[in-house]
Amino acid sequence: ASPGSIKTFKLNDGRDMPGIGLGTWLGFISTNRNTKSDEVENAVKWAIDAGYRHIDTASIYDTEDQVGNAINKKIAEGAVKREDLFVTTKLWNDAHAPYTVLPALRNSLKKLNLDYVDMYLIHWPIAQYLNGTFYDVDYLETWEAMIAVQKKGLAKSIGVSNFNIAMLERLISNSRVKPANLQVEINLNLQQPELLEYCKEQNIVVTGYTPFGSIFPNRARIEAPPPRVDDPKLVDIANKYNKTVPQIVLRYLVELNIIPIPKTITKSRVEQNIDIFDFKLTQEERDLFKSYDKNYRTIEPKMWQESPYYPFEKKNPSLTHDENLITFSNGNILAPKLK
Numbered sequence: 001a002s003p004g005s006i007k008t009f010k011l012n013d014g015r016d017m018p019g020i021g022l023g024t025w026l027g028f029i030s031t032n033r034n035t036k037s038d039e040v041e042n043a044v045k046w047a048i049d050a051g052y053r054h055i056d057t058a059s060i061y062d063t064e065d066q067v068g069n070a071i072n073k074k075i076a077e078g079a080v081k082r083e084d085l086f087v088t089t090k091l092w093n094d095a096h097a098p099y100t101v102l103p104a105l106r107n108s109l110k111k112l113n114l115d116y117v118d119m120y121l122i123h124w125p126i127a128q129y130l131n132g133t134f135y136d137v138d139y140l141e142t143w144e145a146m147i148a149v150q151k152k153g154l155a156k157s158i159g160v161s162n163f164n165i166a167m168l169e170r171l172i173s174n175s176r177v178k179p180a181n182l183q184v185e186i187n188l189n190l191q192q193p194e195l196l197e198y199c200k201e202q203n204i205v206v207t208g209y210t211p212f213g214s215i216f217p218n219r220a221r222i223e224a225p226p227p228r229v230d231d232p233k234l235v236d237i238a239n240k241y242n243k244t245v246p247q248i249v250l251r252y253l254v255e256l257n258i259i260p261i262p263k264t265i266t267k268s269r270v271e272q273n274i275d276i277f278d279f280k281l282t283q284e285e286r287d288l289f290k291s292y293d294k295n296y297r298t299i300e301p302k303m304w305q306e307s308p309y310y311p312f313e314k315k316n317p318s319l320t321h322d323e324n325l326i327t328f329s330n331g332n333i334l335a336p337k338l339k
């Protein structure tokens, strides 16, 4: 896709945000997987060549250095200019104390080897040390420090991630700067219509993470609702447009007016996932996609439920970290990465 054919969103601070991005979280630690040191760097280079202008990373992902290497090499090659790229990174839970926000962003910028990021997000409303203990910082205080780093020009835009409607309302009514962007999980099983409506009213652009949700069997928990990628109805729709099921799923998300940030480190998929701006679903097809919305979360950090700032519905307050291990349909068992 040429960058010109990709939808862009006007943020409430006047800046533009490209309507699709590349995700770079490598996922939960798997017992049978080793991270190669250049797999994300390669993916970001392929992405820029394929027309992506928006890359999503975070300090906790441990991929900022690879994202930065790819971007700086592509800029040096003359393939793209810094001002044409949109780079998002995120403040981790261990740096919510206001005086730690600027050092945390400087650290991210150092790893990225960039002078500024386009979007800096509070990753979660929860303040928590790396050893897992919660500490008491209200996200309203953290937000004031976010405003300060934006004033310094180190983050052109600022926003939040994993905030619920009540938290957004509280943030908006208690501070001078409205978040420009909210990043939350959006996929077929979790379409969040009320949250999207609220953000539309407030002029907050929404980025949708984990856009594929549970469509791939190796990612779907046993209890995850359908559909899977081989669902005959989805395969039919995909064939009709000469696209793949992952592509029509991303297309549906684009038509919800959100910005999907699919992650892949596979070249053909990097190219495939952005090739979704040359067709449009019918109302009937959108209705089918809508019927898969089951308010089901793929990313649900139940071990954080005891935090006063846990953003989601609490399920079982007595869950321990071990009980939060995730069992997948293919038998893989993964533990959430706490670092």
Ligand code: NDP
Pocket (backbone or CB within 6 Å): 022, 023, 024, 025, 026, 027, 056, 057, 123, 161, 162, 183, 184, 208, 209, 210, 211, 212, 213, 216, 219, 246, 247, 261, 262, 263, 264, 265, 266, 269, 272, 273, 299
């Ligand atoms: P995704 O929904 O993007 O799914 C990623 C998985 O799908 C990978 O296993 C990838 O495989 C596979 N895949 C991608 N494209 C295709 C395709 N066309 N066909 C078949 N398989 C495909 O999950 P993520 O959880 O990674 O979410 C995306 C991004 O959102 C993250 O990378 C991160 O940047 C962000 N995020 C933010 C969070 C937050 O708290 N703010 C939480 C979670 C995610 P492979 O790579 O092997 O090709």
